[in-house]
Amino acid sequence: MNNKKWLILAWATSFCLILPALFLLAQSFAPDTELFDHLWETVLPDYIVNTLQLVSLVLIFSALFAIPVAWLVAMCDFPGKRYFQWLLMLPLAMPAYVVAYVYTDLFDFAGPIQRVLRALFQWDVAVGQHWFFEIRNVPGAAVMLALVLYPYLYLIARTAFLEQGAHLLQVSRSLGQSPWQSFKRVAVPLCRPAIVVGLVFIGAEALGDFATVHYFAVNTLTTAVYDSWLGHGSLSAAAKISILMLIGVMAILAVERWQRGRQRYYHKYTGQTALFHLSGWQAKGASAYCALLVFAGFILPALILLSYTLKSMSFNTDSQLGVVLLQTAWLAILAAVITTALAIIFSFTNRISRQASAALPSKLSSMSYMMPSTVLAIAVLIPMTLFEITLNDLWVWLGFDAPGLFLSGTVFALVFAFVVRFQAVANGTIESSFLAVSPSLDMAAKSMGKSNQQLLFSIHIPLIRKSISTAVLLVFIECMKELPAALLLRPFNFDTLATYVYQYVSDEQLEQAAFAAILIVLAGLYPVIRLTQTGERTT
Amino acid sequence: MTTDSNIALQLDHISVSYQQKPVLDMLSLRIADNEIMCLLGQSGSGKTTALKAIAGLLPLLHGEIRLNGEVLSSAKHCVMPEQRGISIIFQDFALFPHMTVLENVCFGIKASAQVANEKAKALLALVKMSDYGPVYPSELSGGQQQRVAIARALATDPKVLLLDEPFSNVDHHLKEQLMLDIRKVLKQHHTPAIFVTHSKEEAFTFADKLAFMESGKVIQEGIAESLYFQPSSASLAESMGEGNWLKVEVTEDGLTKCPYLGTLPTSVPNDQQYSSTLRQFIRPNQLVLEANPTGNAEVIEQTFNGESRYYFVRLGKIELRVSTVSNNVSLPNGSLVDVTVLSHRAILFERT
């Protein structure tokens, strides 16, 4: 296949992936200013403030969690470092709403923590007198989200630190800067592009989160989207608010780009990483901080889930659960494989094409990850059902039986939504490893008469093997946990693990579904560990 | 001659291992004030390890490193790198990519912004990079980056400057000018320096003294000429340039004799005992060719190197390399020649 055909393929697939966003945009222009005005005059400003607060706090907490441990694990030697390297990734396997539930239970008025404290300090329990901190508020929700989202930033930052090479820090120290000063003035600023990527991803996740904020009674713009669409019945108002959110994200990105200016960050330096050997209280502090994150983000919720399972002993749902697990897993694998394959197509096309516009399919397809899941679900339904209905009408007109809703009524809608949502993850992973493959290999292959296809399959793909498995693993984990889109797009008698669990969470009865929640965690666990292993081998 | 009073840096029998493998083995070295010392050797000889130990980036198993009399490293104690006042330059320049040239140079200066800026500008002028203050490193060439790196390193008024293969990534035709410029700056600042390289040309141009390293030890130390003309080891002799090995015996008069070439003239009598198991190292420019139709040697191959012409000549069973100053006339391949040896101080080693 020559270059042009690859380009067409890339554009065609990219176009399919951005259709939902386009339709959403179109929908937002549909007239419904009344509702929007009403919202604007009443609660929208508060929602915006809440959203800004929430997202900022999530970003700050995530950075506070992820960056120090990423640096510690990349650059220092301290007790347990070998294990913490991958343990710190574990919270990725925990769905945020499960963690939220677990912690509210723990810190609630009747929860163990407050009870113990009350007993210790003999606090007054009279009605209206309790003043212990409320966890169900914006900072509380932010901590929950940060606890399960920080691993993304951790992974990216760790790689970035490792790639900085030893010389920069050695020079910094030789110029009189202590390790802490070197970290502050050199290591962290250099990490900036990576940090930005990680934070934008985390911010988008926080922005789109519905289950956790709902559970924490925090009202954000996502609340407004839900309300407008499903409460007031106005899709166009919901679309408008969604576009608002997207613009906000893009504006922040633009500001960051502009502020970065001409600074270049990426330069692969040589030199093995010389580890700082920590000792004494520094070493203990490092281990303690890592341990705290792993405990709070994974071990504690997992233990509590286990205790729920043992308490309720609801193993009677086993057979059904098995089916649900398999369904979810195979959907997730499918979406993971498709996104990765598409990512390869996009990156390869960009590489072999001489046009600057060849980079666009990839960039455009990545944009949808900024859309909150619910919005995405709506956005997916619009073009899909339009297409189906047109096709059905055509079939009937031609005299055949209508095939029915062969897209939105089957798992196709789900897979499509997953692919649209997580394409960015696959793109980012594959793109960066393609960049590391030297262009001279391409030229050598071409000079030996290899076609594009041969170049891709016999040279590129073997070289980027590791990032292919990374991409597949990442998307797999995401799909296993994904909730809002799954709720809205799944077909009959079809539950994903997440929707199954959510049934019970939303009724404050996670205990019944604790076992299923554990399955979600387990299903995500193996990929997470594989991820850290491949990450280690590449660095 | 270095006397005790003007020793800047002193390494006393230091042993260092890296990743559980011994690298430096009881290495000793002295560098005087305002001296540029070159550590020369092949890869794996331990030169970079020695630099890292001096910088405080590697601990010592044995021995001491002293700077101006003060102990920096010993088996028990290691002063932090940031407190040593020793700056280091790397072959990949290691300029901070997120800072401009001026910011890079100001990085280590602990003074007010204004004072730092002025000092930085002065240094940039010294390295001939005055116009590049607001530029980012990625926009500079290799040679330019290294100049900035030097300015940055000198900005903190280091007591010693370490350079790790600093010229490897610099364009060849710019190298020499760069080396001379930097030498001048270092001398102006009275800053002693140690620089590591595997290139003898760099060593000859840049350094005051050379120390040849092999297997973690210093084999020979001295000015370039003494290493070149009086190498104390065979590997050192070879690393100073290509040459011819001849099996010789020492005669009673202190001359050396070898088949085909007969008795070789020597400028300094050999103080070797009579021995029949020696080999002599003769450099290509110490041999002379003369066209002679009845000569006993034949020109097999030649290359033209600009300033010199290199001949491969067969003499009996041995092959000799001969280099001559080039001119427009050359001895054609296949022609017969006479080979004679110029008088020089013989370089002799045991036959292995």
Place this chain on the structure above:
Amino acid sequence: MKKSGLTAVVLSILVSPVYAADKEVNIYSYRQPFLIEPITEEFTKETGIKVNILYSKKGIAEKLSREGKYSPADVVLTSDFNRLLEITKKGLTQANQDVVLTETIPTQYRDDNRHWFALTTRARAMYVSRDRVSDQQSLTYEQLGSPDFKGRVCIRSGKHPYNISLIASMVAHHGEAETKAWLTKLKGNLARKPQGNDRGQVKAIQEGVCDISLGNSYYFGKMLNNEEQKPWAAAVNLVFPNQIDRGTHVNISGMAMAMHAPNRAEAEQLMAYLSSDKAQVLYAQMNMEYPVNPAVEPSEMVKSWGEFEADALPLTETAKHRQTAYRLLDEVKFDL
């Protein structure tokens, strides 16, 4: 090429036929599956018709309108009246002229045009601390705004359909301005931000966070049947408000036949079954709701909570003010 092979595999597996061979009926439900499955399983046993349930807390109306005439939905089950009316008004339902339904469901609980039908009723009751509140039998919704209850009220999100219904009925009875004032005062009386679900509020009462909350009547029974939640129920009395004037606000769960139901006959069968004695008994026993079928009595436990006067205002009247209720909540920033 790898991609085309993959596409073929994907498509062939994904695009499963929408219609199976056996008889079946498709339900789009706002009610959680575990609440209705026991009943539908009985139905399948009796008739052999397979029941497929799609549950979604929100968005079914949207989904139905998007799917249009190719929607596979046969029957829609809702957990409150507003939803039922919404889908009817949007033209997503069709009339079910089955005579059986007129026998099993009283007039006030079904649509004149035969589109929607109630299946159970539930009261929006008050859960009141046993020891800490006086004059429990004369409590009214309006009292929740009185200064006596400052800092003593717990409630779930105002935007939850159960509360929207109640607020809409307040608007119907008192008008917009007064209701807005009431909402403001109620917000001021809250012990904590609206959060959690109806049972969560009872838990809070038991812990002493507040003294009074609103919740649907059947939760009382659910709590009493749950080991962990029993203590919560033990700390409260179930009170039917406004017995001194118009009566307690009730809501219904109901059903409607989807406009383009592909399995019409089966749908009719199902709907008839759901209103029949058998199913209604199950509703009463299992879910502790009040069955609409006059031939079926509430469960023993429910009867033990006492009889009450229900607000006679037709639900259709209440439903008219739904949008207003939403708007007022936003204006008062109730949930924030």
